[in-house]
Amino acid sequence: xxxxxxxxxxxxxxxxxxxxxxxxxxxxxxxxxxxxxxxxxxxxxxxxxxxxxxxxxxxxxxxxxxxxxxxxxxxxxxxxxxxxxxxxxxxxxxxxxxxxxxxxxxxxxxxxxx
Amino acid sequence: xxxxxxxxxxxxxxxxxxxxxxxxxxxxxxxxxxxxxxxxxxxxxxxxxxxxxxxxxxxxxxxxxxxxxxxxxxxxxxxxxxxxxxxxxxxxxxxxxxxxxxxxxxxxxxx
Numbered sequence: 001x002x003x004x005x006x007x008x009x010x011x012x013x014x015x016x017x018x019x020x021x022x023x024x025x026x027x028x029x030x031x032x033x034x035x036x037x038x039x040x041x042x043x044x045x046x047x048x049x050x051x052x053x054x055x056x057x058x059x060x061x062x063x064x065x066x067x068x069x070x071x072x073x074x075x076x077x078x079x080x081x082x083x084x085x086x087x088x089x090x091x092x093x094x095x096x097x098x099x100x101x102x103x104x105x106x107x108x109x110x111x112x113x114x
Numbered sequence: 115x116x117x118x119x120x121x122x123x124x125x126x127x128x129x130x131x132x133x134x135x136x137x138x139x140x141x142x143x144x145x146x147x148x149x150x151x152x153x154x155x156x157x158x159x160x161x162x163x164x165x166x167x168x169x170x171x172x173x174x175x176x177x178x179x180x181x182x183x184x185x186x187x188x189x190x191x192x193x194x195x196x197x198x199x200x201x202x203x204x205x206x207x208x209x210x211x212x213x214x215x216x217x218x219x220x221x222x223x224x225x
Contacts, residue, residue, distance in 0.1 A: 006157070034212045043201075044158070044215040093157045095213070103213055105150075105157035 003027060004096050006106025013084055013113055021079045021109045023094030029074035030096035035067075038091040038108075047092075050077040084113040117141065118202045123220040126196075132189040134219050136202030139183040145206050147178060148213070149187045151198040158201065158215075161187065192223045 003026040013019050023033055031052045036044040048069055049057040056069035066088075068080040077096075081088055094106045119137045126132040138147060146165050150158040162169055162176045164185075169176045175188040189196055201218040205211065 004157075036215075043217055044152075046212045046214075049212060091155070095157075102160070104160065108155065108157045110155065 004094065004104045004106045006094055006109055008109060009107055010110045011112070013111070015085055015113055016083055018080055018082045019084055019111060021081075021092055021094075021111075023077045023079070023096070023106050025075045025096045025098075025104075028096075028098045030077075030098070031074060033071060033077040033094055033096045035069065035077075035079050036093045036095070038093060044093060048079075050079075050094075052077075081111065084111070086113045089113045117204050117214070118216050120200075120202055120216065120219045122217065123222070125222050125224055126189075126192045128194060128223050128225050129191055132187075132192040132196065132221055132223070134187040134189075134200050134202075134221065135184065136187070137184045138202070138204050141182055141204050142206070145204045147176065147182075147185050148203045148205060149174070149176065150201045150203065150213070150215075151196075152201065152218070153195075153198040161200075192221075194223050194225065197221060197223045 005024045007022045033050040035047045037047050038044045046059050047062045050069045050071040052071045052074055058064045071077040089112050091108050091110055093108045095103050097103050146163050148163040149161040152158045162174050164176045178185045199218040199220050201215050203213050
């Protein structure tokens with residue numbers, strides 16, 4: 001079946017540094033990918049919609065300059081957390097749709113900012 | 115806003131059927147019912163979806179009431195690996211739109 005691969009699965013970074021997370025659709029093309037964030041014991045919250053070849057759409061309250069999204073190809077979207085701080089520590093998850101009815105999720109990235 | 119309501123948690127004995135209910139009384143005529151689950155520290159996993167007919171696959175069965183205002187996900191023989199948070203989501207069939215995750219049901223399968 002379709003697979004969405006996310007890398008890295010875990011990352012620890014120092015406060016003030018930037019971290020890039022990759023999301024790849026392995027056997028299908030995705031013009032749209034979604035980035036979610038999940039804090040402990042909470043549900044997934046949509047952060048932004050990544051559109052191939054155009055600017056991402058951010059949800060209210062999500063800083064676009066802090067969470068940079070690039071969707072340069074039909075199989076890759078990246079999320080860069082810039083100048084990370086401890087409050088950015090979270091579980092980040094991407095998803096892509098093979099067709100309008102099928103959404104597949106990456107394995108998630110556990111970000112810890114120390 | 116969540117269009118579904120689910121119990122916060124449920125327990126199920128290993129080997130028994132797990133029946134997870136979901137209310138979606140405001141579902142629109144063209145919206146599908148989707149079920150995903152999330153095992154701890156992993157991304158959500160697709161389970162099954164349906165419109166109005168009951169559906170079955172290798173993982174589970176989905177029973178949708180005739181008025182479509184509620185549904186039940188059935189795991190016929192729960193195993194310890196089925197312990198997860200189960201999300202019931204309604205969404206229209208067209209457009210690559212995002213999924214809205216409510217609080218889900220935390221299913222614990224007990225040995």
